[in-house]
Amino acid sequence: MKGGKIPDSDVGKIIGIDKLSSKRVHMKRWLIIAGLLVALLISVAILKKVKKSDSMQFKTEKVQRGDITVLVTATGTLNPINEVEVGSELSGIVESVEVDYNDKVKKGQVLARLDTSKLNAQVTQTRAALEAVEANVLQAQATLKETANKLEQYKKVRELSGGKVPSQTEFDAAQAAYDRAKADVASTNAAVSQAKATLEAYQTDLSKADIRSPINGIVLTRDVEPGQTVAAAFQAPVLFTLAEDLTKMELHVDVDEADIGHVKEGQQATFTVDAYPNRSFEAQIVQTRYGSQTVEGVVTYETVLKVDNSDLSLRPGMTATADIIVMKIENTIMVSNLALRFTMPTDESQGGSSGLVGALLPHPPRREEKQIESDVSNSTQQLWVLKNKKPVTVQVITGATDGINTQILNGEIEPGTQVVVDILSKGK
Numbered sequence: 001m002k003g004g005k006i007p008d009s010d011v012g013k014i015i016g017i018d019k020l021s022s023k024r025v026h027m028k029r030w031l032i033i034a035g036l037l038v039a040l041l042i043s044v045a046i047l048k049k050v051k052k053s054d055s056m057q058f059k060t061e062k063v064q065r066g067d068i069t070v071l072v073t074a075t076g077t078l079n080p081i082n083e084v085e086v087g088s089e090l091s092g093i094v095e096s097v098e099v100d101y102n103d104k105v106k107k108g109q110v111l112a113r114l115d116t117s118k119l120n121a122q123v124t125q126t127r128a129a130l131e132a133v134e135a136n137v138l139q140a141q142a143t144l145k146e147t148a149n150k151l152e153q154y155k156k157v158r159e160l161s162g163g164k165v166p167s168q169t170e171f172d173a174a175q176a177a178y179d180r181a182k183a184d185v186a187s188t189n190a191a192v193s194q195a196k197a198t199l200e201a202y203q204t205d206l207s208k209a210d211i212r213s214p215i216n217g218i219v220l221t222r223d224v225e226p227g228q229t230v231a232a233a234f235q236a237p238v239l240f241t242l243a244e245d246l247t248k249m250e251l252h253v254d255v256d257e258a259d260i261g262h263v264k265e266g267q268q269a270t271f272t273v274d275a276y277p278n279r280s281f282e283a284q285i286v287q288t289r290y291g292s293q294t295v296e297g298v299v300t301y302e303t304v305l306k307v308d309n310s311d312l313s314l315r316p317g318m319t320a321t322a323d324i325i326v327m328k329i330e331n332t333i334m335v336s337n338l339a340l341r342f343t344m345p346t347d348e349s350q351g352g353s354s355g356l357v358g359a360l361l362p363h364p365p366r367r368e369e370k371q372i373e374s375d376v377s378n379s380t381q382q383l384w385v386l387k388n389k390k391p392v393t394v395q396v397i398t399g400a401t402d403g404i405n406t407q408i409l410n411g412e413i414e415p416g417t418q419v420v421v422d423i424l425s426k427g428k
Contacts, residue, residue, distance in 0.1 A: 058423055070262075072324045074253035076254055078316055080243035080245070088208075089236055090232055093228070093230070094113070094115075097111070099112075111239070116206055133191040144185050217244040246309060247310050248308065254301070256299075263285065283306060287303070333413070337405065342384060379397055382395060383419050385413065385420065396411030
C-alpha cells in the first residue's frame with residue numbers, strides 16, 4: 001500500500017465480506033419472522049381448540065351408591081319332581097280303563113284291567129295239580145307208616161328169637177321198603193312245593209292283570225284304550241304317565257360353560273314362562289351337575305332348581321327363562337356403563353396429524369393407546385369427568401357389572417361426581 005491507496009485485491013476481499021454479512025443478517029430476520037408466524041399459528045389453533053372445547057355440551061350422569069345384582073340367564077323346561085311311567089308286565093287284551101287325563105289317583109288304585117279268562121283257567125289248573133300232589137303226600141305218608149310198623153315188628157321178633165327169625169333177607173327187604181316209602185314222602189312233598197310255587201306265580205300274574213298306581217299323584221298321559229292288545233315282550237309297554245305332586249316341581253336349565261363357575265347350590269333365581277309373560281316365579285338351585293352336554297358346538301351343564309307351584313299355574317314341559325342371582329353387592333359406588341364406553345372424539349377440524357399445526361402439536365404415542373387396551377382387560381378403565389366444565393380423564397378399577405351399572409373398586413371419583421356419557425353438541 002503506497003500513497004495511502006488500498007490495493008484492488010484487498011478492496012475486493014472487504015466488499016465480499018460485507019456482502020456475506022448482509023446475507024446472514026437477512027437470513028436471521030427471515031428465521032425470526034418464520035418463528036413468529038409459527039408461534040402465531042399455534043396460538044390461534046390452541047385458542048380455537050379451547051373455544052371449541054368450551055362450546056361443547058356434554059351429557060353427564062352422577063356417580064351413585066347403590067346395589068348391583070349380577071345375573072346368569074339360562075333356559076330350560078319344567079318337570080315334576082317324581083314322574084313315573086306305568087306299564088304292564090303281562091300281555092293281553094285291555095278289558096277296561098278306570099282313569100283319564102288329569103285324574104288324581106292314590107297308591108294302589110286300579111288304573112286299568114286286563115282280560116283274565118286265560119289267567120283264571122291257569123290258576124284253576126295249577127290249584128287242581130296242587131291238590132293231586134297233596135293227595136300223593138298222604139298216600140306216601142301212609143305207605144311210610146306201614147313199612148315203618150313192619151320193620152319195627154321184624155326187629156322185635158328178631159330180638160325174641162335170638163336173631164334166628166326173620167331171616168336176614170326178609171329183614172333187609174323190610175328195611176328197603178321203609179327207605180323207599182320215606183323217599184316217596186320227600187318226593188311228594190317237593191312236588192307239593194313246586195305246585196304251590198306255580199300256583200303263586202299264576203296268582204301273581206292274575207293280580208297284575210289289575211294295573212295299579214304305584215304313587216299318589218295325577219295322570220299326565222294315558223296311552224291305552226279298552227279292547228287294545230298289550231304285548232309285553234322284552235320291554236313293558238308304557239300305558240300311563242303319573243306325576244307324584246305338581247305343587248312342587250323342578251326347573252332343569254342348561255347353563256353355559258362360561259357361566260357355570262359362578263353358579264352354586266342355594267342361589268336364588270327368578271324365571272318366566274310364555275304362558276304368563278307378565279309374571280315372575282321364584283326358584284332355588286338344588287343341584288349343579290358335573291356332566292356336560294354339547295349341542296351344536298355349545299357346551300352346557302344341567303342345573304336343577306326347585307319351584308313352588310302351589311296354585312298349579314305351571315305345567316310339566318313348559319319352557320322357562322331363568323335369571324340366576326350369582327352375586328349381589330349392596331351399597332357400593334357404581335357408574336353407568338355408558339360412561340365406561342364413552343370416548344372423546346378426535347379434533348378432525350385441525351387436519352389431524354397431516355396439517356402443519358397437527359405436525360407441530362404433540363400427540364400421545366401409540367404405545368399409550370395399547371397400554372389403555374391392556375389396562376381395560378385388567379379391569380382398569382378410563383372415565384371422563386367434568387372439572388370446571390372441562391372434560392378430564394380419570395383412571396378407575398372396575399368390579400362386577402349387571403349390564404347397566406358397574407362397580408367401582410378404586411379411583412378418584414365419589415358419589416355425586418358428574419361423568420360424561422355422551423356429547424350433546426359441538427362448537428363450530
